[in-house]
Amino acid sequence: MKNCQQIAALASAYADGELSGVEWAELRMHLWLCPPCRKYVEQIELTREVLEKLPTDEVPQEVQSELLGRFKQWVADGAPAEDDPFDE
């Protein structure tokens, strides 16, 4: 069983559809049992969607890096690693 920190580390690969079958299954299982991680992954997926829908050639570079910076800050602040029900 993976702990929340491992799930957080896999979350962006999951959102990109890059996980192997076993990792994907472990992550889905964890998300099913762990609402904070579910929320975390949902936020990542949502952010990906928004970024993908932006017409990138019309968005100034500085706005893109601003958004990305905010997202990274959010991940740094909000990663569900501290309150970890699966940590022994």
Ligand SMILES: [Zn+2]
């Ligand atoms: Zn978790």
